[in-house]
Amino acid sequence: xxxxxxxxxxxxxxxxxxxxxxxxxxxxxxxxxxxxxxxxxxxxxxxxxxxxxxxxxxxxxxxxxxxxxxxxxxxxxxxxxxxxxxxxxxxxxxxxxxxxxxxxxxxxxxxxxxxxxxxxxxxxxxxxxxxxxxxxxxxxxxxxxxxxxxxxxxxxxxxxxxxxxxxxxxxxxxxxxxxxxxxxxxxxxxxxxxxxxxxxxxxxxxxxxxxxxxxxxxxxxxxxxxxxxxxxxxxxxxxxxxxxxxxxxxxxxxxxxxxxxxxxxxxxxxxxxxxxxxxxxxxxxxxxxxxxxxxxxxxxxxxxxxxxxxxxxxxxxxxxxxxxxxxxxxxxxxxxxxxxxxxxxxxxxxxxxxxxxxxxxxxxxxxxxxxxxxxxxxxxxxxxxxxxxxxxxxxxxxxxxxxxxxxxxxxxxxxxxxxxxxxxxxxxxxxxxxxxxxxxxxxxxxxxx
Numbered sequence: 001x002x003x004x005x006x007x008x009x010x011x012x013x014x015x016x017x018x019x020x021x022x023x024x025x026x027x028x029x030x031x032x033x034x035x036x037x038x039x040x041x042x043x044x045x046x047x048x049x050x051x052x053x054x055x056x057x058x059x060x061x062x063x064x065x066x067x068x069x070x071x072x073x074x075x076x077x078x079x080x081x082x083x084x085x086x087x088x089x090x091x092x093x094x095x096x097x098x099x100x101x102x103x104x105x106x107x108x109x110x111x112x113x114x115x116x117x118x119x120x121x122x123x124x125x126x127x128x129x130x131x132x133x134x135x136x137x138x139x140x141x142x143x144x145x146x147x148x149x150x151x152x153x154x155x156x157x158x159x160x161x162x163x164x165x166x167x168x169x170x171x172x173x174x175x176x177x178x179x180x181x182x183x184x185x186x187x188x189x190x191x192x193x194x195x196x197x198x199x200x201x202x203x204x205x206x207x208x209x210x211x212x213x214x215x216x217x218x219x220x221x222x223x224x225x226x227x228x229x230x231x232x233x234x235x236x237x238x239x240x241x242x243x244x245x246x247x248x249x250x251x252x253x254x255x256x257x258x259x260x261x262x263x264x265x266x267x268x269x270x271x272x273x274x275x276x277x278x279x280x281x282x283x284x285x286x287x288x289x290x291x292x293x294x295x296x297x298x299x300x301x302x303x304x305x306x307x308x309x310x311x312x313x314x315x316x317x318x319x320x321x322x323x324x325x326x327x328x329x330x331x332x333x334x335x336x337x338x339x340x341x342x343x344x345x346x347x348x349x350x351x352x353x354x355x356x357x358x359x360x361x362x363x364x365x366x367x368x369x370x371x372x373x374x375x376x377x378x379x380x381x382x383x384x385x386x387x388x389x390x391x392x393x394x395x396x397x398x399x400x401x402x403x404x405x406x407x408x409x410x411x412x413x414x415x416x417x418x419x420x421x422x423x424x425x426x427x428x429x430x431x432x433x434x435x436x437x438x439x440x441x442x443x444x445x446x447x448x449x
Contacts, residue, residue, distance in 0.1 A: 018435050026433055032244070036066040039244045039330070042430065043252070046105055047416045048242040049074040052331040068332035068379045075240055076105050081336045084236045088229060088344075093209035095235040095409070096120060099177055102240055102416035103170070116174075121206040123178040124213060126186070129157050130179075131201065134186050143400045144273040146187045147407060148266050151176070155262040162260045164422055172261045173415035180408035181210055185217035188401055211235055214408075215395065226351075227395050230344055234388055237337040238406055240413030245329075247271035247278070251414045255421040256428040268414045269407050278403040281389035283324040285399060288361060288390075290317045298360040305367050312371060323368040325386030327378065337384035345391050352394055361390060 023030055032040040038053055054069040073080040075098065083101075087094035100108045100116050108116060126134075133153045137146055154176075155161035160168060182204055193199040200220050204213045208222070211232035215223035223231075243252060247268040254267040272278035294316070295303050310316035311323055328335055342362075349358045365382040372380050392402055 022435060028433065032430075033329075038066055042428075043243055044424075045243040045417065045420060046076060047102055047420060048076075048080075048240040048413065050242040050244075050330045052328065052333075071328075071331035071334045071336045071381075073241070073336055076101050078107070080237070080240075081340050084233055085340065087236070088233060093211055093229070093232045095210045095232050095239065095412075098236045098239050099412040099415075102412050103174070103419065117209075119174060120178040120210065121204070123175045124182055124204040124206075124210075126179060126182055127157060130154060131186070133157075134183065134190055137187070137190070141191055141400070143184070143187055143191070143404045144269065144278070144407070146191070147180075147184060147404050148269045148273070150183050150187065151180075151269060152262055152266045154179075155260065158262075161262060164258060164260070166419065166422065169261055169419055169422060173265075173418065176261070176265060177411050177415060180411045181214040182217060184401060184404045184408050185214055187404070188218065188398065214405075215397075218397070218401075223395075226348060230348055230391060231395055233344055234341065234391055234405075235409040237341060237384055238388075238409035240410070240416065242330075243417055245277070246274070247410065248413055248417050252417050252421045253428045255418045256426060261418065264418050265411065265414055268410065272403060272407050272410070278406050280325055280383070280385035281392070281402045281406070282399055284386055285389040285393065285402075287311075287317055287324045288357075288364070291364060292357070292360065295360075298356060299363075301363065301367065304360075304363050305371070308364065308368055308371055312375065323364070323372070325382055326365065326368050326372060327380035328383045331381065331383065332379045334381045335383045338382045338387055341384060341387045341391060342382075345387055345394070348394055349390075354390075354394060358390060361387070 029040045032042065034040060036053075049072075051072040051074075052069060053066045055064040056067055057063075058065050075083060078101070080098075083098070084094060087097060096117050097108060097113055100113060133150055133156070134146075137149055158172065161172075163169065163172075186201060189197075189200045202217060202220060205216060205222075208216060209228070209232065212223055212228045215228055215231060241248065243249060250271040251264050251268040255264045259267075275283070291304075291307060292298070295307050297303050307316060308323060312321055314321040346355075346358060349355050365386060369380050369382075372378055389399070389402055392399075392405065397405070
């Protein structure tokens with residue numbers, strides 16, 4: 001029996017691998033990426049815009065070329081970093097405002113924001129049936145698997161789950177944005193209960209923000225305001241990242257088929273569960289644990305450089321040769337989300353006595369980027385996930401929840417793109433070309449080797 005599995009595996013590898021020469025000859029854009037590193041344009045959106053390159057004239061006058069540029073992120077035409085900074089400078093929680101902006105395309109008035117927050121507060125709690133779904137979920141310690149399962153089963157609680165009417169879709173999306181943090185917190189606490197801890201299922205507080213409520217539901221105590229404000233910043237920064245990121249493009253693709261809201265959102269969760277998309281913050285924390293264990297002097301540039309070289313050579317940490325959290329599919333010189341998150345994290349780290357650890361991370365980021373440029377000629381910088389795990393660690397959030405938190409924040413972006421895709425009403429159906437050299441003729445079974 002094992003022999004047939006091995007044979008199919010070997011044949012699959014033989015027939016499915018393609019050479020770089022063939023890809024170039026057929027002008028294939030693998031991963032929907034152009035040769036210069038930019039993404040292939042396959043759609044149009046008003047929701048998010050991501051910039052990490054710019055076009056400049058060639059010196060010989062033969063057109064333009066793409067060069068690295070400081071990263072920028074726009075939400076519905078607004079600079080997302082400036083938006084987050086302004087909201088925080090006003091001393092307000094901003095995730096709800098960002099969600100409204102992404103859904104509606106405009107910043108809310110005070111009255112509309114208050115009404116929107118009230119709607120979220122009303123639907124943040126779970127019904128008895130919805131709580132039962134979490135309690136009856138099969139024992140599974142993977143929190144992303146659990147989140148995917150629970151969201152899909154919420155359709156059982158909806159009297160009209162298959163509707164693609166814009167009003168119904170909009171209402172369902174807003175309810176999922178409201179419920180997602182509650183589900184993530186409850187899923188984790190139920191999994192801890194199965195391991196022998198006391199069961200903590202408390203109702204959300206209507207006067208708390210999304211960020212405050214999540215920390216409250218997770219730990220059972222109201223969080224300190226500065227902790228909740230930093231967590232709220234992280235939610236704002238993860239809420240949206242353009243239509244081309246893997247999970248959002250997946251949601252748009254599934255939405256374009258006419259699938260219902262629950263299935264479309266679940267497709268985004270499934271995409272985010274992949275280690276190349278949603279698991280970076282966890283990978284960074286694991287890597288930093290290894291570095292802290294093996295570098296005696298955290299302030300020594302020489303020792304850090306020596307150990308990072310071993311990591312890049314595949315002789316240290318997990319053997320992959322990767323420095324996690326450095327580099328991005330679009331950003332080159334800088335990820336603007338990482339810069340503001342680091343700025344705010346430094347303030348809290350000093351209060352919590354974790355400044356030395358953060359300084360080590362900054363040194364790893366600097367030296368790692370230099371080594372990657374020397375070895376591969378690539379310009380990289382820390383992405384938002386390089387520091388987000390450290391932020392969650394300061395807030396005493398378990399590592400198992402890092403990616404689910406990403407999902408509950410990105411729920412706002414997924415919802416906005418789903419609504420936009422339904423309005424645009426176009427089935428996404430890209431083309432693939434064959435890698436086979438010819439068409440084959442059928443051979444009778446008795447004549448095959």
